[in-house]
Amino acid sequence: MSNLRSLILFSNCNYHDIAELRCxxxxxxxxxxxxxxxxxxxxxxxxxxxxxSLQRLRLASLRVQDGSLQPLxxxxxxxxxxxxxxxxxxxxxxxxxxxxxxxGQWVDSFRD
Numbered sequence: 001m002s003n004l005r006s007l008i009l010f011s012n013c014n015y016h017d018i019a020e021l022r023c024x025x026x027x028x029x030x031x032x033x034x035x036x037x038x039x040x041x042x043x044x045x046x047x048x049x050x051x052x053s054l055q056r057l058r059l060a061s062l063r064v065q066d067g068s069l070q071p072l073x074x075x076x077x078x079x080x081x082x083x084x085x086x087x088x089x090x091x092x093x094x095x096x097x098x099x100x101x102x103x104g105q106w107v108d109s110f111r112d
Contacts, residue, residue, distance in 0.1 A: 011035040018042060022050045028077075030054060034061035045071040056080040067091065073098035081107050 006029040009015070018032070030051065034040030040062040048054075049071040057078060069083070069091040081104035083092075093110040095102075 005029065007031070009033065012040050016041055016043070018045075018047045020047075022047045025050060026053055027051050028053050029056040031058040032060075032062065033058070036061070039063050041065070044068065048072060049074055051075060053077055058082045060084045062086065069095045075099065076101070078102040080104060083107070 003026050004024055005026060007021075007024065007027055008031040010031065010033045012032070012034060021027075021030070030048070032040065042062060043065045045059075045064055045068065048057075052075065054075050055077050057072070057075075057080070060082065062084065063086060067087060069087055072078070072095060076099065078099050079102060081095075081099070081102045083095075083104065083106055085106050089110060092106050096107045096110045099107070
C-alpha cells in the first residue's frame with residue numbers, strides 16, 4: 001500500500017483514528033469525509049503532516065477536536081484544497097499564509 005497515489009474515504013462516521021495514513025507518503029490525492037447525517041470525528045489532523053507528496057486534499061463532513069489546520073502547513077506540494085468551513089478564520093488564514101500555492105474556496109477567501 002505504500003505506493004498508493006489516491007485514496008477516497010467516504011462515509012467514514014465510525015472511524016476515529018487516521019494514524020495509519022502516515023505511511024502513505026506517496027499519496028498525491030486524499031479525500032476524507034464523514035457521512036451525510038453523521039460527521040467523521042477526529043482528535044487531530046496530525047497524521048496527515050507526513051504526506052509531503054499530497055497535491056489534492058478534500059476534508060468534508062468532519063469535526064477535528066483540536067480545531068487545528070497546523071499539521072497541513074508543511075504540505076507544500078498541495079495545490080487544490082477543499083476543507084469544510086468547520087475551522088476558525090484564524091486557522092484558514094494561517095493555512096493560506098503557509099501554503100501560498102494552494103487554492104480552494106475557504107483558503108482563497110482568507111488571503112491578504
